[in-house]
Amino acid sequence: MTVLSAGSPPRTRGAELKPRRRRKWTGWGFIGPFLLVFLFDLVAPIVYAIYLSLFQDKLIGGNKFAGLANYTQALSDPQFWTGFERVVLFLIVQVPIMLLISLGAALAIDSARLHWTPLYRLSIFLPYAVPSVVGALMWGFLYGNQFGLVSDLDSWFHVTLPNVLQSGTWILPAIGNIVTWEFIGYNMLIFYSALQTIPGELYEAAELDNASSWRIIWHIKIPALRPAIAIATIFSIIGSFQLFTEPAVLYPIATNAIGSAFTPNYYAYNLSFNGQEYNYSATIAIVMGVITVVVAYVFQRISQRNQGA
């Protein structure tokens, strides 16, 4: 992110030399509490997970050092990689769709060409406030082909919509829909807030040039949105890799369609709490974490380069 290249603002020397030395360590006093908890919450579990991933604890035989055996297993584990491909597919399809819709919504709301703008702004944001558990439960009911929305649509339009919860092909788009529904508002808000900060002078200049609305969007709004789009995309990518709650909540009513290794996170969860394979689960978590960080970093570099920062 361009964030880091900003660094600290330039200082004048001389008069500040002495106070700066005094302040040198004060910063630690402020960042200290956060870092302490950070160490405990983030660093320690990662270190412990790495430690765990080097061992194997069996029902017969107990706990033994296993070196990199878990990693070799993970790298050749078809279930892990199928789950991984699935989240990548999910990412490639769902994230652009969701972001495009959010972008469109933000632009529409910002355009001041809507009647009752605050109503739209609020109602599109509301799904974000719903816990994903409740969201998945609601959509699970709606998808049910006997007593849900799908069945009503079937009888009104005399069609037979696919039984989404039992279908291996349709379950991923169905989950994609739930995630989109949950996060459109959040992303729209990021974009909308970014649009609010565009200085008025730019619009005045566009007025003078008699620019059409499309030109305004293309030349003023979208460039101003680039950083926000970058952030939203990175978070969506990270979120897609983490996909867990929706498959987990839907699992009891869509067991065959979802399966125990649907996403890498769900696989890691089942390994731990169904299979008691904590060491291997830690390995999967680490491999997944590394992949996510790498992808996020690569993406950030690409977007940084594109922004010409």
Place this chain on the structure above:
Amino acid sequence: MAVTEQAPSAARRSARPARGSRKAWNPNKRRKSPMLTAVMTLGLIYSLLPLFWLIVNASKTQSNLFSTNGLWFGGHFALFENIKQTLTYSNGEFLHWFGNTLIYVVVGAGGATFLSTVGGYGLAKFDFPGKRGVLAVVLGAVAIPGTVLVVPTFLMFSKMGITNTYWSVIIPSLINPFGLYLMWIFARDAIPKELLEAARVDGAKEWRIFFSISLKLLRPGMITVLLFAVVATWNNYFLPLIMINKPSLYPLTVGLYQWNALSQTAGGTPIFNLVLTGSVLMIVPIMVVFLVMQRYWQSGLAAGSVKQ
């Protein structure tokens, strides 16, 4: 989504400050687009339909739930009975879970906001050895999927013997790297150097400066971070699911899911109407909070998302 507009409008915006909500545009110069409104209404329906479904079905009795049309009211209007039953079922379990959720939110989200604010302020206003490293590490941490950490954290906490306690959910909630990032950006811009310099020249200690001067200026950013932290902890599911075993410590997310699971297992009593009603009761407070605090989070996000 297509944004249809007609001929360019005149005098779109008057000059205004670079931040903050837009003011003083002339509504008469704005041509509303019915087509745009129609398209957006589709979006509105999409967003609100499940919530509408939820409220409509929370007003039905258990037996009417599956025998009436899902999209409209049916049978006896039982919303208030359902609410009463939800609040009293199983010795007032729901209220107990509500209390737990409040604890997790107040301490967890409140603590996270405090740590992010203090930390962001430190990052923004001080230069100290290792600062770049700290920045890189913390921002890198934003990229680490939270769920990846849950299982290792659970195993670590098990070893330490602190699972199944309030702290096992609160402590992991205290870290909010994105909140730190937001507060860092916000503090950088919201607090003028001169103000701090003046206070230092007067001999005030850094902590006093922070609490008496800086904190007030940081308020919009803090409220944004707080609101998002509140939503995150209120809606937290995976973490408490793993950490908590005793029903008496469940937050509402896990509790409602248990009710739903119990409704469809051998030996369980179907209480889907209570699950739905409970969901409504759970969503309402968060929505109220967001409605009331609208202006804060909009301005806070505006500052955070663009300033690079």
Place this chain on the structure above:
Amino acid sequence: MTATTRAARAWRRGAATLAVGALAAVGMTACSSSSSGSASSGSTASSSDIAAALQKKSTITVWAWAPQDKDIVAAFEKKYPNVTVNLVNAGTSTTQYTKLQNAIKAGSGVPDVAQIEYYALPQFAVSGSVQSLDGYGFDSLKSDYASAVGDAITVNGSLDALPQDTGPMALFYNEKIFKQYGLTVPTTWDQYVADAVKLHAANSSEYITSDTGDPGFATSMTWQAGGKPFTVNGATSVTINTADAGTQKWATEWDQMEEKGLLAQTAGWSSQWFTQLGNGQIATLVTGAWMPDNLETSAAAGNGDWRVAPMPTYTAGTAASAENGGSSYAVMKGSSNALVAAGFVQFLATQPGEQILANEGGFPALTSILNSSSFLDQDPAYFGGQKINEVLSSAAASVLGGWSYMPFQVYANSIFPDTVGKAYSNKTDIYAAMQAWYKASAAYGTQQGFTVTTK
């Protein structure tokens, strides 16, 4: 960013060292987990010790889902007023086992007593999670139950739990629907399939039964077809026969149902499932004898329509059944009230608890009740006054012997949807999927240190 990245890496290394130091301070260097091949050995206690413990003030936590347990607990507390029982429904079957394993790993929140089905008991015993009941003076109780039950609660020579109920399978069918569509009550599986075809052809929203793939059902049906895919040879050795004939027999028969779309795809125990059972869209259930109470509670709309008949078999004129489900109750290791917990389990598994179970539509394991006339004469209104327990008792008598589960059946069941479940949704060959499931289970067993021979 490269400079900061380098700095960040250096910083991370430093932080990691700090963290490791912190962890060491918390004492994590010891690899302390151990596992024995059997349940931890029980302390010796006589029935008088248990009786004395029950007189003192204490509280125990019991995790169970059986609906009759509320009344059993009430009766227990009435008899022993100083004991408070905290009955928690932590989910059914696999859901509860996941939580149980979770709690055991966390070392916190483990209940004193847990309801554990027979197929799951070996996995908990082998991992040392249950308290052995040897030496509590319960050995004489084994003769009060069928020998198969006695075998099920004894793992590697140690008595690990006491039984509550059994689940001999029978055919539960909706007589109203059968009469409406002119179906005959099937005695063979071929007749069952024919009925299925006829019913679904007459009305496409009607199904003979619902099946989306259930490991308990698949193993029980394999059992009834004479299959014996799993053999346990001692504490650490298992043989898995992937070419098991019984598996193939059942799978081939069931393929007809699956491929022709004769199975409703409604998730079992869901609200839709109960509604369809109540209104007749699902016309039969091939399941264990514990089902009546569940139908009465959750599918009330079908009151009076349902009947019970013996399970269809593969050869006309023979009777064969298998067990599906059926639970025992075990004292969990580490319970601080082991004596009181043992006393509760004894109460539940003997006359007092079993009688309550029987009175409330359960199918107890205690043979004295099973054979009693009051039990056999029960004629619930839900089943139109039929004496269902007579049918269920003869089903119990025709359960085929010699069946074993794998010592890691709980895990194997959790990965069942990945192979066989997928076959159901893709309408492909069930036998091939079952073989794949056996192989995956064998791989898990080997990974866990068992000696697994695959045939």
